[in-house]
Amino acid sequence: MVLISAVRDYIQRMLHDISGMKVLILDSETVKIVSVVYSQSELLQKEVFLVETVETNSKESMSHLKAVYFLRPTSENVQHLRRQLALPRFGEYHLFFSNIMKDTQLHILADADEQEVVRQVQEFYADFVAxxxxxxxxxxxxxxxxxxxxxxxxxxxxxxxxxxxxxxxxxxxxxxxxxxxxxxxxxxxxxxxxxxxxxxxxxxxxxxxxxxxxxxxxxxxxxxxxxxPVTPLLNQWTYQAMVHELIGIEDNKVDLKHLGKIPKDQQEVVLSSEQDAFFKANMYENFGDLGMNIKKMVDEFQLIAKSNQNIQTIEDMAKFVDNYPEYRKKHGNVSKHVTMVTELSRIVEGKKLMLVSQTEQDLACNGGQVAAFEAVLKFLNDESISDIDRLRLVMLYALRYEKESPVQLMQLCNKLASRSAKYKSGLVQFLLKQAGVDKRTGDLYGNRDLLNIARNMARGIKGVENVYTQHQxxxxxxxxxxxxxxxxxxxxxxxxxxxxxxxxxxxxxxxxxxxxxxxxxxxxxxxxxxxxxxxxxxxxxxxxxxxxxxxxxxxxxxxxxxxxxx
Structure with missing residues (x-):
């Protein structure tokens, strides 16, 4: 809880000690910092009735509101604030900055506060997205x-x-x-x-x-x-990582608008371990176990739904109405995860990712240059494999065998260029210049250090629990x-x-x-x-x-x- 708790604690202190109706004013970065740890309903509970960005140039007077600013201490933000303090719209101004302020910035704000509306200026060190x-x-x-x-x-x-x-x-x-x-x-x-x-x-x-x-x-x-450079090139098979790889997550939000016919409230969903118990329990689970756990959740929800259909008395109805927000929340959660896993399954099948991923994992974890070359070549010749997957396979081969088989690597690069005009630009060679073996410090493939060699051999003998998640x-x-x-x-x-x-x-x-x-x-x-x-x-x-x-x-x-x- 350490990072999330630290940021939440700062926000609680900001909002709790200022009584009455408030407007929270953020910049483009503090919007993200706040949104990943604090929900809109929690802000409402703290009497925050309006959230604005500091760039907003509204002239509307709202003297009944207290303005709580939470900004990064940049020169742009200080200039925005200077202009807003010169013509104050709100009754009080409480200024919080996410990092260390310069003395010159404090002087600029003090000079701008001619009407003495600023009640406090504090540094709350939450300058990162938790x-x-x-x-x-x-x-x-x-x-x-x-x-x-x-x-x-x-x-x-x-x-x-x-x-x-x-x-x-x-x-x-x-x-x-x-x-x-x-x-x-x-x-x-x-x-x-x-x-x-x-x-x-x-x-x-x-x-x-x-x-x-x-x-x-x-x-x-x-x-x-x-x-x-290997880890970000691999397909992922645990829930959180897989969603980011195949759909995309930004500031704990997943955009599902492209899926077409889904309810409006499901078009952008939040995946947060703080706000979603099912996600917290399953974010690191592999795809197979996740599927079983989703089914279990659906079955449990169906039992709740069935019991709610048996409303026979006024007391039953009252109980249902009392539990309705929780029921709706559960329904939304089940629907969200089912939608997500259905979409992940569709992408996996459509792009043949289970086949691709096996070869990726072999390239990342196991030796055998000849077999690796043949496997990558086969995928380059397969029309059903996407351009980006072909590129990633060649890159993974290049990182592993750049010194061992430069001739075969050149063959794969030429083949890739002939299959996909987009990647004629030598991106594989550029990757090697940036992150090839001569540039790296760590023992990426565990073949320099005796301890790592022994560990890899032991892993090979024992086998691994899941071929798709063997990479470390x-x-x-x-x-x-x-x-x-x-x-x-x-x-x-x-x-x-x-x-x-x-x-x-x-x-x-x-x-x-x-x-x-x-x-x-x-x-x-x-x-x-x-x-x-x-x-x-x-x-x-x-x-x-x-x-x-x-x-x-x-x-x-x-x-x-x-x-x-x-």
Whole structure:
């Protein structure tokens, strides 16, 4: 509950201490921060009768309302506020900012408040989107920037790094901790973010981060998505990850409008472990078990519905009316999950994903270059396989066998280009330049370290529970290395002179370039079974294969046009 609780607590304090009717005013980012942890009905209970964005230029006077602003402390937001305070529409103004404010910004607001309507200005450190209890994101729109060398686009690169540092610092301020900081040695962007975060926490805002020291400091580890490009390329087979891969989730919302004839209230649904008990119990279940659990839920609901049909007395009717909101809620929930799973099944069947996924898992987890080449070639020749699935298979082959079979890899790339005009642009080669074996720090395929080789052999001998979910993200190995005190200093150096004494009890791993729901699942399961260390996962975006490929294409386009200019 840690991240969601922290953000909810800030919002409760914001709204609870201000009595009477309120308007909540947000910016485009704090809208997301609030919406994933707080429902509209909860806002109503706190007497919030109107929600606006700070860009709204309404002149309508509402002096009977108290304005509660929750904004990121950006120069744009401060300018919006300055103009609104000059001509106040509301009776009182309560200003809350999601991160550290500059003195100059406070002076601007003080000068603008000529009518003395501002009652308070506070910093509430909720500058991140708390998707799940141990998973946060920035949902950064221009996520591809992490792949570009700083010299290609210095302003965008700086804005990206600043935003990441803001989010990381807010997480530690919300948790009331100051960490020691490590980063992935092979990543310039991870190093830069780690150094800027250290400068903020240990120099610029040293006093703010001077919390009571624990015996062992928490750890912030900054890593690069390109160290594990395999995880975001795989099809997923557990509920939350699968919905994101095949339909898409944004800020815990799923858009189902494209399905056509479904009720209006089901066209955009919320998938939140906080607001939906069935989803919380099944978000990490594989597709087969999920189907059984959906059937069980439907059967239970039918029993409730049947008992409600037997209304014979006034007392029965009164009882039904009392329980009706709960009945409707249950009906909506059953309908939502049945719709979702039906759509997932349709996509899986239509795209032959069970066949595709078996080969993907073999490429990610098992050796055998000759068999892998033949399997990928077969899919390239299969008309019923989508272009994007063909591309992903070739990429997975390339990442695994780039050094072992360059000739066969070239054959597959040529075949791919002949089948799909869209991918003639050398995206496979660009991926290898970004995330090939020479660029990676971690032991992605578990074949460098003796311990990993032994583990992989044991897994092969025992067999796995489910062929579709045998892959483990590199993040899992990283967590194990941290808890066992085996994370190598040479690969993950410390920033400055702040070293770790003993194994940390709290760790935040930030993935520059984005996280996946498969990794979030690994973190949640690891936390549930290992009491010694608690992990929190954060990233600049939440990836599925479409988003990862889109980021690659965007970065490739910019690099190409840059090369042409030079």
């Amino acid at each position: 998707i799940d209890p141990y998973h946060f994101t920035l949902n950064y729109q221009f996520n591809h920037i992490y792949m570009l060398p700083t010299v290609v686009d210095p302003p965008s690169s700086q804005i990206f790094c600043d935003r990441v540092v803001d989010a990381i610092s807010a997480v530690f301020l919300a948790l009331k901790r100051r960490p020691v900081i490590r980063y992935q040695r092979t990543s310039d962007v991870a190093k830069r973010i780690a150094q800027e975060a250290a400068r903020l926490m240990y120099e610029k805002e040293n006093g703010l981060f001077d919390f009571r020291r624990s015996e062992i400091s928490p750890l912030l580890l900054v890593v690069d998505r390109r160290d594990d 993200p590199l993040l899992f190995q990283t967590m194990e290395s941290i808890t066992r005190g085996r994370l190598r200093d040479v690969d993950y150096p410390f920033v400055g002179s702040h070293f770790q004494q003993g194994r940390p009890h709290e760790v935040v791993i930030f993935v520059v370039g984005g996280t996946t729901y498969e990794e979030a699942r690994s973190v949640a399961l690891y936390n549930a079974t290992n009491s010694g260390t608690r992990f929190i996962l954060g990233g600049s975006a939440i990836l599925n294969s479409n988003r990862f490929l889109k980021d690659l294409e965007e970065a490739q386009k910019i690099m190409k046009s840059n090369a042409n200019v030079l």
